[in-house]
Amino acid sequence: MKDIDKLQKRSRKLRNLTERVGSTSLAIAGLIGLLFLGVLIWQIAEPTFIKGEQGEITAVSEWIPESDYRFEWDFPNIDENGNLTGDPVVIRFEWDDENGSHSHDVQINVIQTRQIKTDIYIDSNGVDQTEIDVGRKTKFYAYSTLSVPVTVEQISGPVPNADDTGYPSVNTFVISGDVHVLWDDENEQVFQTLELLAWTTLLILIIVFTWPHETVISLLSKIESYKKLVRGVFYILAALTLSLSFEFSDKADILELENYLPTLDAALGALCWAMCGTILYRLLEGIERLKNLKREIHETSRLKHSISNRDGILMWSRMLLFTSTIFIPLLIDIPFLTERYQDIFVPYASGIRAAFYGTIWVMLIAMVVSIPISVGAAIYLEEYAKPNRITKLIQALVTNLAGVPSIVFGMFGLAIFVKQGGIGWGLGPSVLAAGLTMGVMAMPIIVLGGQEALRSVPRSVRESAYGIGCTRWQVTKDHVLPSAMPGIMTGTILAMSRIMGEAAPLVVVGATAMILFDPEPLAALNGGNLNFTVIPIQIYFWTAEPDHAWHSMAAAASITLICLLIAMNSIAIVLRQHFRKRLKS
Amino acid sequence: MSEKIGGEVVPDSTKKLDVNGEIDLMIEDLDLWYGDKQALYGVSLPIAKNSVTALIGPSGCGKSTLLRMMNRMNDLISICHYDGKISMGDTEITAKDADLVEIRKNIGMVFQRPNPFPKSIYDNVGYGVKLHTKPTREELDAIIEKSLKRAAIWDEVSDRMHDLGTSLSGGQQQRLCIARTIAVEPDIILMDEPCSALDPIATAAIEELILELKKDFTVVIVTHSMSQAARVSDYTGFMYLGRLVEFGETDKIFSDPDLELTKRYITGRFG
Numbered sequence: 001m002k003d004i005d006k007l008q009k010r011s012r013k014l015r016n017l018t019e020r021v022g023s024t025s026l027a028i029a030g031l032i033g034l035l036f037l038g039v040l041i042w043q044i045a046e047p048t049f050i051k052g053e054q055g056e057i058t059a060v061s062e063w064i065p066e067s068d069y070r071f072e073w074d075f076p077n078i079d080e081n082g083n084l085t086g087d088p089v090v091i092r093f094e095w096d097d098e099n100g101s102h103s104h105d106v107q108i109n110v111i112q113t114r115q116i117k118t119d120i121y122i123d124s125n126g127v128d129q130t131e132i133d134v135g136r137k138t139k140f141y142a143y144s145t146l147s148v149p150v151t152v153e154q155i156s157g158p159v160p161n162a163d164d165t166g167y168p169s170v171n172t173f174v175i176s177g178d179v180h181v182l183w184d185d186e187n188e189q190v191f192q193t194l195e196l197l198a199w200t201t202l203l204i205l206i207i208v209f210t211w212p213h214e215t216v217i218s219l220l221s222k223i224e225s226y227k228k229l230v231r232g233v234f235y236i237l238a239a240l241t242l243s244l245s246f247e248f249s250d251k252a253d254i255l256e257l258e259n260y261l262p263t264l265d266a267a268l269g270a271l272c273w274a275m276c277g278t279i280l281y282r283l284l285e286g287i288e289r290l291k292n293l294k295r296e297i298h299e300t301s302r303l304k305h306s307i308s309n310r311d312g313i314l315m316w317s318r319m320l321l322f323t324s325t326i327f328i329p330l331l332i333d334i335p336f337l338t339e340r341y342q343d344i345f346v347p348y349a350s351g352i353r354a355a356f357y358g359t360i361w362v363m364l365i366a367m368v369v370s371i372p373i374s375v376g377a378a379i380y381l382e383e384y385a386k387p388n389r390i391t392k393l394i395q396a397l398v399t400n401l402a403g404v405p406s407i408v409f410g411m412f413g414l415a416i417f418v419k420q421g422g423i424g425w426g427l428g429p430s431v432l433a434a435g436l437t438m439g440v441m442a443m444p445i446i447v448l449g450g451q452e453a454l455r456s457v458p459r460s461v462r463e464s465a466y467g468i469g470c471t472r473w474q475v476t477k478d479h480v481l482p483s484a485m486p487g488i489m490t491g492t493i494l495a496m497s498r499i500m501g502e503a504a505p506l507v508v509v510g511a512t513a514m515i516l517f518d519p520e521p522l523a524a525l526n527g528g529n530l531n532f533t534v535i536p537i538q539i540y541f542w543t544a545e546p547d548h549a550w551h552s553m554a555a556a557a558s559i560t561l562i563c564l565l566i567a568m569n570s571i572a573i574v575l576r577q578h579f580r581k582r583l584k585s
Numbered sequence: 586m587s588e589k590i591g592g593e594v595v596p597d598s599t600k601k602l603d604v605n606g607e608i609d610l611m612i613e614d615l616d617l618w619y620g621d622k623q624a625l626y627g628v629s630l631p632i633a634k635n636s637v638t639a640l641i642g643p644s645g646c647g648k649s650t651l652l653r654m655m656n657r658m659n660d661l662i663s664i665c666h667y668d669g670k671i672s673m674g675d676t677e678i679t680a681k682d683a684d685l686v687e688i689r690k691n692i693g694m695v696f697q698r699p700n701p702f703p704k705s706i707y708d709n710v711g712y713g714v715k716l717h718t719k720p721t722r723e724e725l726d727a728i729i730e731k732s733l734k735r736a737a738i739w740d741e742v743s744d745r746m747h748d749l750g751t752s753l754s755g756g757q758q759q760r761l762c763i764a765r766t767i768a769v770e771p772d773i774i775l776m777d778e779p780c781s782a783l784d785p786i787a788t789a790a791i792e793e794l795i796l797e798l799k800k801d802f803t804v805v806i807v808t809h810s811m812s813q814a815a816r817v818s819d820y821t822g823f824m825y826l827g828r829l830v831e832f833g834e835t836d837k838i839f840s841d842p843d844l845e846l847t848k849r850y851i852t853g854r855f856g
């Protein structure tokens with residue numbers, strides 16, 4: 001008897017402990033989420049600029065035609081020791097306005113220091129700098145508040161001589177002269193005001209929700225019967241914010257993320273409005289319920305309690321985690337990741353921009369290829385296929401494929417996608433071939449995971465749907481798939497994170513060791529530059545260098561890879577939670 | 586052909602069975618196997634229109650199997666195959682090329698465990714309606730309201746139509762499932778132990794509901810509660826070891842059954 005008492009006591013202790021650890025870690029997660037949200041709000045609240053039709057800087061350049069915002073040329077005045085020689089670069093800004101023509105020269109000194117950021121502001125008084133220092137491979141921005149076109153021209157310094165293979169013989173020097181227009185057009189003013197307003201409203205609502213005050217609650221209870229209307233208004237505002245931002249220059253490269261930044265900004269604003277609408281709706285609904293229960297609406301202590309107890313905190317942290325999971329990827333701005341290419345001379349000035357984008361493109365292509373096919377196959381095998389010999393054979397093949405070493409998939413990719421002639425598609429050692437190979441590798445894993453998820457859907461779900469006369473497809477689409485979704489998602493994301501860390505197949509497919517430009521995803525089709533690399537390959541090559549400094553860089557890249565993997569897995573967890581919650585009461 | 590079951594000679598199970606009034610569904614000489622194991626032996630049973638037919642019998646005797654055969658729900662089990670004929674008017678339900686969707690629309694089913702869809706109450710009822718007809722918003726609202734009223738749950742849910750169906754209590758969920766079934770206007774409603782997961786009050790509510798439903802629908806109910814069978818049904822079939830050993834009007838079965846076996850089961854002196 002005594003022993004049992006002891007055991008019970010211990011298990012109770014353990015339970016309390018896990019409870020406490022669980023809620024504490026959730027609270028911490030929530031705090032982290034809050035931090036990210038803070039960063040988000042700060043980023044938004046900072047004056048945001050968007051590209052406008054007017055006031056563009058036009059590149060006067062023979063060497064790179066039709067590129068409005070980006071100048072890219074070889075920088076030949078580096079001697080073999082990496083020291084700079086020759087004339088400095090001078091850029092001339094010219095424009096005409098009602099006061100006549102203006103012409104301003106800005107000298108650009110390239111200095112060896114790693115990272116310097118300088119901006120140029122142009123307004124009716126002229127250009128605010130005559131000389132700027134930039135680090136090698138550093139972006140600088142030119143902001144114009146003028147309503148007339150500005151031309152920019154290089155008038156001195158080494159003339160670029162990029163050959164048309166796009167493969168630079170010497171270091172590439174990039175000046176990315178994005179034109180940002182400050183509040184130049186009414187439309188944009190409206191949209192930015194809307195966006196700021198959205199954030200403010202959300203903040204106010206969160207405050208009201210967290211510290212409900214009697215007067216505010218009784219005010220709100222007056223509009224309680226219009227709750228649907230209120231929500232509708234907020235949704236319309238969301239749509240408005242989003243729609244006002246759709247303005248792309250027709251020359252914009254659709255694959256450049258930066259061209260979508262205004263829309264992403266607006267999407268955030270729209271999301272805010274939608275969230276405001278939902279929160280307000282819920283609040284009004286809660287008030288209505290309190291009223292229906294014949295309770296005093298002034299009894300805000302109940303509301304307070306339901307927000308501040310453990311469930312309330314859980315709800316908040318979940319919401320924050322969810323928001324931050326969606327938006328953190330958009331906010332990544334780490335030079336090592338997104339700005340710096342590999343520097344052949346200076347290890348510590350290197351970054352993994354090329355490999356990072358390579359990885360993203362390979363993953364995206366692999367996803368697009370593998371997810372629809374594999375989920376379809378899983379549905380077919382689980383829901384449609386008759387259990388005959390052929391099905392059994394296919395099943396056995398798929399199961400075995402999941403265990404095949406990844407290098408074999410690399411050979412497969414080499415034979416089918418890379419090589420020309422025979423069964424080969426002749427895509428060359430390109431991002432597309434790599435993505436397809438990785439997609440094929442992910443397929444058996446996704447199929448098996450999907451089947452497992454579909455199999456674990458209880459029979460009652462199928463029966464209830466068949467019972468009212470659904471066709472097989474309706475049962476699958478409306479009932480089985482939604483229940484199996486968490487499992488399918490998890491399987492998919494796990495498969496993706498597995499192929500993200502794979503180097504072996506891509507060594508066979510032909511990833512390159514050193515790349516000084518962004519990979520082009522569709523190069524194999526439109527005849528662009530095929531070369532690409534991914535993070536694991538970059539790590540592999542860096543560790544092979546004799547200099548220890550490169551090993552540190554490899555370590556940094558490894559950490560990046562691990563962070564990416566953790567991020568993928570947390571997305572899997574959040575998605576699973578989300579879908580599960582929708583299914584449960 | 587007579588057989589000896591449970592220490593008693595049972596009359597020929599294929600003998601002509603009769604009910605008063607119109608016959609809605611006719612089962613003739615149905616044999617059914619799960620793999621090699623036979624679960625139904627030559628079952629014949631008429632289901633009278635606008636009546637309640639109860640199926641009783643010890644656990645594992647094949648009641649659910651027979652019930653699930655009536656709307657071909659057993660087709661979901663791959664190892665199940667059968668021989669025999671079930672017909673509803675001119676349509677032969679057991680035909681190879683039968684339209685299963687149409688059959689299951691006409692013969693709805695309520696399961697032992699309440700299993701509402703993980704959707705709102707509104708969508709739970711509306712989903713099936715939208716599948717089969719293309720109603721306008723107003724028509725749909727009207728059908729949903731009517732179905733919920735007929736299932737005697739309208740008063741409890743009318744102000745929370747957009748809450749999840751799974752957030753209701755067990756008894757409410759079961760009535761929601763009934764509303765979902767009657768919303769598509771079936772001819773027959775099959776119920777497999779609809780009250781086994783419910784408390785006495787919810788059970789009473791459902792029983793009352795069944796008596797109400799009888800006016801518009803034909804109901805077949807499987808139950809383990811003798812008193813329930815006696816209260817709600819017009820006809821009762823007693824099954825034993827995969828055979829329908831006795832069938833007749835409920836009053837007759839419960840007061841003066843033909844077989845000693847039936848009597849022993851009904852009075853609880855069994856096995």
Ligand SMILES: Nc1ncnc2c1ncn2[C@@H]1O[C@H](COP(=O)(O)OP(=O)(O)OP(=O)(O)O)[C@@H](O)[C@H]1O
Binds near residue numbers: 642649662
């Ligand atoms: N999916 C199945 N696979 C194999 N055998 C089955 C299956 N379902 C039922 N059986 C068998 O068929 C026989 C009849 O089962 P059924 O479910 O119809 O019984 P029941 O009368 O409804 O019992 P209960 O009152 O316990 O629900 C049982 O012997 C059972 O083992």
Ligand SMILES: [Mg+2]
Binds near residue numbers: 648649650777
């Ligand atoms: Mg049963």
